[in-house]
């Protein structure tokens with residue numbers, strides 16, 4: 407499939423996920439398993455090993471319900487990122503806005519949290535969630551992470567939650583993150599990362615690309631791409647390793663032979679926190 411077709415499929419799937427969340431239904435696009443019936447009204451969607459139970463109740467209890475239902479990440483980047491009052495944060499692929507709203511609280515009224523997403527339905531949902539939360543230091547931008555609509559050297563921290571794996575041009579997405587960061591700025595991203603090799607059938611599954619697995623970089627590739635973009639102080643820290651039952655869950659419904667493939671996938675796919683820094687002397 408061409409990069410443009412892949413992007414169109416990603417946009418359609420996440421548009422659908424946004425429509426479900428707007429109706430009060432949980433989606434599980436990041437991770438491909440259906441949540442049973444019409445999606446129910448679960449807050450954790452326990453059947454999805456990638457997106458379930460990422461945030462403590464204390465973090466989500468003050469957010470609009472639709473923002474929590476639309477959560478399709480694979481980590482909790484704002485819990486691991488260093489964020490200070492007055493800083494500017496940019497969330498790449500902000501979805502329903504959960505991490506933007508959490509960041510906005512951390513940077514306070516003197517700071518600003520931007521969300522960037524290419525899917526209209528997600529942007530509409532995120533703006534509604536912003537309105538419900540009464541967050542004034544937030545702005546959602548339409549655009550692609552490969553062409554960020556912000557000036558050079560304008561952001562203190564780039565966060566993201568399970569989006570870079572979906573990009574068809576990760577070099578360009580990382581180069582753009584580097585460009586918009588101020589000198590010394592931080593890259594603090596949750597993403598799916600691969601340890602070892604995945605079976606070719608998994609890599610070529612569009613269902614698993616949209617589900618945040620097939621397009622994921624290996625640890626070594628991630629480090630290399632970040633270094634090529636100019637970043638320093640690169641670190642990749644696993645936050646959740648998907649074992650056999652998890653692998654079977656996200657392979658289910660993809661048309662692949664789950665029984666034979668799950669054991670080759672188990673332990674090789676992980677949610678990870680990826681950090682790096684733009685050098686201080688780099689404009």
Ligand SMILES: C[S@@+](CC[C@H](N)C(=O)[O-])C[C@H]1O[C@@H](n2cnc3c(N)ncnc32)[C@H](O)[C@@H]1O
Nearest residue numbers: 420436477478479499501523524525550551567
């Ligand atoms: C897996 S969801 C994650 C959403 C959000 N970060 C979260 O944690 O709930 C992926 C989001 O990234 C957006 N997205 C995917 N590829 C993108 C791209 N190349 N540029 C901008 N947004 C993109 C999708 O529209 C979707 O909202």
